[in-house]
Amino acid sequence: THNGWQESKTSQQISNQVVRLANIKQILNRSWRQTPQRDRGLLPGNVRSQLQKVQKTKIVDWRQVFRHQFGLIARGQVNSHARFNRRQPLRMDLPGKVTRLDPAIDIFVDNSGSVTDQEIVQTLTTLEKMLKKTKLTANVYSFDARVTTKQKLHDGKKLDFRRTGGGGTSFQCIFDYLHQHHLTKRNRIIIIITDGWGEERINNYHYQNVYWLMMTKANQLSVKEPPGRVLEMRG
Template sequence: MNINNLISAINKTSSDNQDLLIRKAISQNIIYGLSHGELYGYLLINLDRVCDYNINSTFALKWEKDNLLLTYNPKQFVNNIKSNNDLTANLEHLSMHIIWLHPIRYNNPNKVESIAADISVNQYVKFLPKNAFTIEKLSYFYNIKLPKFKDSNEYVNLLKQFISNSKARKNISNSDMQLMDDHKHFKKMNVSDGAKYSKIRNLIKHTVSKMGNKNRGKLPNAVNEQLDKINNKQINWRKYIQKGVSKIPFGESMSIKRFNRRQSYRMELPGKISSNLKSIIIFIDNSGSISNNYLNLAISQISDIFRLYPIDIIIYPFDAKIHEQNAYRVKSSQKIRYDRVSNGGTSYQSIFDFIHIKHLENNFCIIFTDGLGEKNVNNYGFNNVLWVLEDSSNNLSINKRIGNVIRITNIN
């Protein structure tokens, strides 16, 4: 039975038998997409599919711990899916949300964010339903100038200006345009954003590895760029951390478990062993200029560090001061939490004062920040620092060279 006939049968069968047929239709459509080199087929074949009558749309992406689910509502399916093209449009729409990381970036989104997310991905979806939100409809009916192929974040800012008008809010609410999926399930459920990001990154890496260059050549440039941005986001932490560790002047201690090199025949003499690195101390900028997206990315990078070096890692939030009361030790790469503790200004001097006062000079220091701080600091001679800036950031504001600077691409 082809997919269109299967959808026709779903609409005619009793509600008790619909779930099995819907699951079969979804599977057949995804396999068809996979066999024809379609991105959504490669991506969604890896998601568990779950029936859920609580979602307010045909489909929704939903977090269950650190697992991303493709959920569907049979009642909505019968109302909205009349052909294979309708089904394809919905599945492509979901895959584009994943590629642009919307299930991480929009944690419990409001109306403006939801519309912005939909119009950004709908530009890459074939067979859109007539009631879907699009740039063209918003521009025509409400006289909003919206550029094409921009990130949802830019659309959020433009729509906020327009929808701040109560009449405009009413007009959009009363229009026949609807969101294609239920975004409220983007909300995180007892799992860190770092773990969620790792899940999607691994999903996309697997998708890219299976698609091949021929199939990727059929994708729009913006989609390919986004795939590459996520797929290539790994930082060689081993290189940077080994370099940082090598700068630390390790002391030596006596041990009876090691032979004395100078007099190895004398068993009663202890040998010497090098002392270990105390810990890696990480400072995460919580100032007002830092986006939540960058903080999410910082957490995911720290997960990578801990997987490589499961040693003592301590995280300190900072803005104009170090929030020592909110510091914590990393015990698992899956349990690194993100809690914005402040939105003040940025003081890099507070970091070096803290290191000096607490006698933390025998540690390797990593600072996640946007680089927007003061120009002059007293580092007390401490240079074992790695600054991790957003790719979109300007240069680090400090005039004096202290340590090394690398950049990572933001997840916008």
């Protein structure tokens, strides 16, 4: 129906409409994938072109995305009673603002054999240079079926990357680790460097600021409806 398309919409109506449109796009995507190639010739040309537009994925420069995200974190501020409130410095009960200094970036590196050491080291070196400019640090983890090693990536320290584990890949262990260690969801960036081969369904515990940095094509990520964004490293 046309209900909900009036000029004066509430925020709830707008939100519901966005969800409906997203569901429609998902249905179209699924229908297009399930239509055999031989039957696609029966579709009118204009319908086929619209469906193909839905399938196209815009390739973006992953470096540019992370530079922007790191800059947002670096500018983030939190309340602190160790600093006077600038507007009312005589009010000792009012907190001031300080720049967030806690590590808010977690990088998880897949130990799968299809991801070469050289590719991983080059990627981590690029990320390290970005972090240096924004004066941020990051925790780097290795994972296969579980999260294994942990190192801190920051200016002045050489990252010693070595493969550990090497078993089957499980993306669920990443989100289990974040959840079990009570790591905050706010202002936290989660980067997963992987070839994409793992399980299809995961419980992300509402961690949404996730970037899947793919060594392969974006459509080769095994997780259905992954949280966050999927970026291609190559090309």
